[in-house]
Amino acid sequence: SVVLEVKEVKKVYGVQNGENSTVALDSVSFNVEKGEFIGIMGPSGSGKTTLLNILSGIGKPSYGEVFIGGKNITSLDKNEMALFRRQHLGFVFQEFNLMDSLTLKENVMLPMILDKRDKAQMEAKSEEIMKLLGIEEIAGKYPYNISGGQQQRVAVSRALVNDPDIIFADEPTGNLDSKSSNAVMKCIEKMNQERESTILMVTHDAFAASFCKKIIFIKDGAISMEIVSSGVRKEF
Ligand code: ADP
Numbered sequence: 555s556v557v558l559e560v561k562e563v564k565k566v567y568g569v570q571n572g573e574n575s576t577v578a579l580d581s582v583s584f585n586v587e588k589g590e591f592i593g594i595m596g597p598s599g600s601g602k603t604t605l606l607n608i609l610s611g612i613g614k615p616s617y618g619e620v621f622i623g624g625k626n627i628t629s630l631d632k633n634e635m636a637l638f639r640r641q642h643l644g645f646v647f648q649e650f651n652l653m654d655s656l657t658l659k660e661n662v663m664l665p666m667i668l669d670k671r672d673k674a675q676m677e678a679k680s681e682e683i684m685k686l687l688g689i690e691e692i693a694g695k696y697p698y699n700i701s702g703g704q705q706q707r708v709a710v711s712r713a714l715v716n717d718p719d720i721i722f723a724d725e726p727t728g729n730l731d732s733k734s735s736n737a738v739m740k741c742i743e744k745m746n747q748e749r750e751s752t753i754l755m756v757t758h759d760a761f762a763a764s765f766c767k768k769i770i771f772i773k774d775g776a777i778s779m780e781i782v783s784s785g786v787r788k789e790f
């Protein structure tokens with residue numbers, strides 16, 4: 555089934571300035587099916603951040619529409635969007651954005667705490683996902699006591715704990731060494747394979763991109779190419 559529909563999305567910055575305006579996205583359209591694992595790549599300034607912001611409801615398109623699970627998110631107001639993001643979307647960023655005053659398990663529970671869920675249910679779901687990602691043994695530790703790779707796996711757990719319709723990842727390996735990148739990408743891949751999580755990831759990193767099943771290339775605000783993976787990985 556189709557999870558995300560992007561219809562003729564166009565973004566123009568600085569319209570008020572007239573001649574100084576920038577067309578960051580020009581009529582971008584594509585669909586994403588449930589369970590897809592898509593990478594978005596392209597040179598700096600090509601519009602990747604703008605696209606991710608619009609798809610995740612942080613930014614509004616100048617023209618066009620975005621549907622998630624059949625709902626037109628471009629028509630939501632600020633409060634409706636905040637709620638929709640919490641209930642339907644998951645986010646992983648380059649910075650891990652964990653709260654130092656909370657344990658790792660509490661960090662993972664955070665999205666559910668905001669939704670005032672049952673405590674026993676929150677604990678069970680958090681423990682389940684941390685176990686799946688191999689970090690259950692450090693659940694009681696604090697973010698400043700663990701490695702960057704472990705922090706990012708906590709962030710991935712937090713993004714997934716509510717079973718979001720889509721996970722948006724923006725350079726998730728940007729601050730990691732190659733060993734940690736591998737561990738984090740394997741976790742994201744596992745979520746995609748075992749829970750059919752739908753993932754949209756912006757990355758400059760060819761290693762991270764190699765995990766995607768499909769890569770969309772953006773150039774000058776438009777899709778220039780799409781590559782579908784053969785699924786064959788040969789590791790050395
Ligand atoms: P990336 O790491 O994806 O290349 P950028 O450095 O292009 O990110 O942009 C970082 C942030 O600055 C983004 O949120 C983007 O919207 C904003 N930004 C980029 N270019 C401009 C600009 N010319 N004027 C104002 N904000 C900008």
Ligand code: ADP
Nearest residue numbers: 567568576578597598599600601602603604605
């Ligand atoms: P990328 O993430 O691929 O580096 P961006 O989406 O950040 O690309 O930027 C696409 C284009 O839009 C660039 O020309 C950038 O300078 C411009 N841009 C991005 N954000 C803003 C903004 N807030 N105001 C004005 N121009 C922006």
